[in-house]
Amino acid sequence: xxxxxxxxxxxSRSDREGFWLExxxxxxxxxxxxxxxxxxxxxxxxxxxxAICNTCHNAIDRHVEAGHGERAAVIYDSPVTGAKRTISYxxxxxxxxxxxxxxxxxxxxxxxxxxxxxxxxxxxxxxxxACARIGAIHSVVFGGFAANELAKRIDDAEPKLILSASCxxxxxxxxxxxxxxxxxxxxxxxxxxxxIVLQRPELPCELMDGRDYDWDSLRERYRAEIEGGRDVxxxxxxxxxxxxxLYTSGTTGKPKGVVRDNGGHMVALxxxxxxxxxxxxxxxxxxxxxxxxxxGHSYICYGPLLKGATTIVFEGKPVGTPNxxxxxxxIAEHGAKTLFTAPTAIRGVRxxxxxxxxxxxxxxxxxxxxxLAGERADPETIKWAEAKLDxxxxxxxxQTETSWTIAxxxxxxxxxxxxxxSPSVAMPGYELAILDEAAKEVxxxxxxxxxxxxxxxxxxxxxxxxxxxxxxxxxxxxxxxxYSTADAGYMDEDGYLFxxxxxxxxxxxxxxxxxTGEMEEVVAKHPAVVExxxxxxxxxxxxxxxxxxxxxxxxxQATKDSLEADVIRMVxxxxxxxxxxxxxxxxxxxxxxxxxxVLRRTMKAIVDRTDFDTPATIEDASAIEGIERAIxx
Ligand code: COA
Ligand code: AMP
Numbered sequence: 094x095x096x097x098x099x100x101x102x103x104x105s106r107s108d109r110e111g112f113w114l115e116x117x118x119x120x121x122x123x124x125x126x127x128x129x130x131x132x133x134x135x136x137x138x139x140x141x142x143x144a145i146c147n148t149c150h151n152a153i154d155r156h157v158e159a160g161h162g163e164r165a166a167v168i169y170d171s172p173v174t175g176a177k178r179t180i181s182y183x184x185x186x187x188x189x190x191x192x193x194x195x196x197x198x199x200x201x202x203x204x205x206x207x208x209x210x211x212x213x214x215x216x217x218x219x220x221x222x223a224c225a226r227i228g229a230i231h232s233v234v235f236g237g238f239a240a241n242e243l244a245k246r247i248d249d250a251e252p253k254l255i256l257s258a259s260c261x262x263x264x265x266x267x268x269x270x271x272x273x274x275x276x277x278x279x280x281x282x283x284x285x286x287x288x289i290v291l292q293r294p295e296l297p298c299e300l301m302d303g304r305d306y307d308w309d310s311l312r313e314r315y316r317a318e319i320e321g322g323r324d325v326x327x328x329x330x331x332x333x334x335x336x337x338x339l340y341t342s343g344t345t346g347k348p349k350g351v352v353r354d355n356g357g358h359m360v361a362l363x364x365x366x367x368x369x370x371x372x373x374x375x376x377x378x379x380x381x382x383x384x385x386x387x388x389g390h391s392y393i394c395y396g397p398l399l400k401g402a403t404t405i406v407f408e409g410k411p412v413g414t415p416n417x418x419x420x421x422x423x424i425a426e427h428g429a430k431t432l433f434t435a436p437t438a439i440r441g442v443r444x445x446x447x448x449x450x451x452x453x454x455x456x457x458x459x460x461x462x463x464x465l466a467g468e469r470a471d472p473e474t475i476k477w478a479e480a481k482l483d484x485x486x487x488x489x490x491x492q493t494e495t496s497w498t499i500a501x502x503x504x505x506x507x508x509x510x511x512x513x514x515s516p517s518v519a520m521p522g523y524e525l526a527i528l529d530e531a532a533k534e535v536x537x538x539x540x541x542x543x544x545x546x547x548x549x550x551x552x553x554x555x556x557x558x559x560x561x562x563x564x565x566x567x568x569x570x571x572x573x574x575x576y577s578t579a580d581a582g583y584m585d586e587d588g589y590l591f592x593x594x595x596x597x598x599x600x601x602x603x604x605x606x607x608x609t610g611e612m613e614e615v616v617a618k619h620p621a622v623v624e625x626x627x628x629x630x631x632x633x634x635x636x637x638x639x640x641x642x643x644x645x646x647x648x649x650q651a652t653k654d655s656l657e658a659d660v661i662r663m664v665x666x667x668x669x670x671x672x673x674x675x676x677x678x679x680x681x682x683x684x685x686x687x688x689x690x691v692l693r694r695t696m697k698a699i700v701d702r703t704d705f706d707t708p709a710t711i712e713d714a715s716a717i718e719g720i721e722r723a724i725x726x
Contacts, residue, residue: 097506105522113129114128116364117360120151120363122145122146124143126142129551136556136565140356141360143332149226151363153189154186157186161374164401166404167406170408172414187319188219189222190226191319192311195289199289203227204230205229206231206232206253207224207256208234208246208250209232209384213407214408218394221233225355228329230337235383236270237385240273242667244277246340247283248283249347250338250350254285257271257291259292262408289311336358341387343608344597344599360551361552362552366397367400368506369505371461375401377404379405379407379433380405381407381438382433386467412441417446418451418454418455421455432463432464435604436465436470436474437636439478440471449477449481463478463485465488467601468636468637469592472513485504487517489502499519499525500519500592501518502516522553523545525545526543526545537583541583543592549576579597581594582594598610603673607671609629613625616664619656621652621653625642628697630676638676641678642677643677644680656677683716684717685712699717700720
């Protein structure tokens, strides 16, 4: 770490209170914080415990009040439907108020949960902000998940209302959200009182009398009420009140409900927009992800709007909608300063357009930098993008749990030298340690578990929804005094972090976080399966893809013949297409230790064709040969 950035980081450590209270000055509070952090509250402490605020006010109202109502808040660009639309801050405010009024009239109150199961359209962002406005807690569920996953989230969050749309549009098919939502409600024990469904012309759906409300009719009615003078003021919430719950994959089939607060989140995200992304008020920021993931929450919705910037809502894919030039077309057409996406998207673009011919067709004069996160950014992809774009390509590492960068390159303060393969250095608020199994720090260059010294930074999760104990067990128990990131890696002599992979059952498939443990739970339900293991296999395009190994009971040939297709369908039906579960291998036995633990790491090495030593504790070495034989077939 050098120069300006070192100064900022050191100050954040030596004067934590002063540093974060100063950053908090950028936020409009109903009651200002007098204290940044109180370690006596919550599981490990709470940020801005005495402040009162509203996130929607900071994301919209304050910009309109400051005279920027005509500025573009959202640019919707949808190559899959051909739609393009710009929404000003004033119009966004009107729409958010209208939806907030509709939700209030349906009985949604401060602290109630609202599930948002919607595609990449501006109404999804409106939904999130309307919840924030009335102090309701939203939980956005990614459209690539199956009904069963939605049902699990309904049962955990117990929403009063679900906001949805008739369909999402994938390049090869329309995703019918409505039947998925209906099925999820049927499966769930907790039943929402009402739903509001946006009918999309591409595939309208049937609404159920007495439960489902038509979005457009409500929009029309409540817009008229708002224009006629009805006000929907921003609810006063505590900085420590939850803004949203975002479910993420853990070790088991039960997703973890990551809780986000209002105050710490606003302060951290606002700071990150300038310091990390170099985005200022009025700039255009393009994040190509999905609202259903943390990147979409933080950098399509909240971050850019808190900063008073313009955010692009992109409904399409990096390739095929219609071609590998889409990202560059959007950057040029809307004057985006930054693009943030997952490395897998750039690998997809590179594969289609290896010479970067599309890049040369567009005016990228406003474009300053490409940001990558969500999975490890392989140096080859970075090198290609640097060469073709002639701009810094900035890797940064974070998690759903943190909501913003743990380690990154703070270009807005100072662009540090880039070391390909490293997301660079710790951001303020984070003290990183590489620990061995005994929780001792290892020397630079040595691999270990990456941990964050408590307390966590503002914006990071204070706990899991209704599950303090699970939060402690999952994250705080392994290394007392630290948060365990479940990533492994090392730090070099200059403080640059290298993140090498997860230490748990989480895999990253095309930048999507999934649990192999959860997939195993589904595969094991097949009546012919005695035992199974799902591992994340290296994949050139998606980073990792799941591969299932199954041991069968004595079974007839017909069952064996249809087994692969059946198991694949089960995973698709129960978890969703996003799992990209497409391979099943039948083996006689799984390699295990004498104590019965499946040697997943060894299996992974075999399928990835990397070197491994047969563990001394193996029960039966012939199981390894069986795996080797099976994958050769
Ligand atoms: N709703 C419904 N289904 C979805 C979906 C959504 N929002 N997103 C993906 N799916 C489906 C896809 O249609 C596909 O279904 P299929 O098996 O019927 O073809 C399946 O889930 C797997 O999708 P994906 O892994 O995304 O592969 P892909 O081949 O469709 O696209 C990329 C590959 C690289 C273009 C794509 O993964 C991508 O843009 N990734 C970016 C990742 C990202 O934004 N991550 C967030 C963190 S930054
Ligand atoms: P998610 O919660 O979906 O953001 O996934 C978080 C996980 O993705 C991390 O724990 C890492 O395993 C991985 N990840 C995210 N960003 C990076 C990165 N820049 N480099 C390496 N791994 C990353």
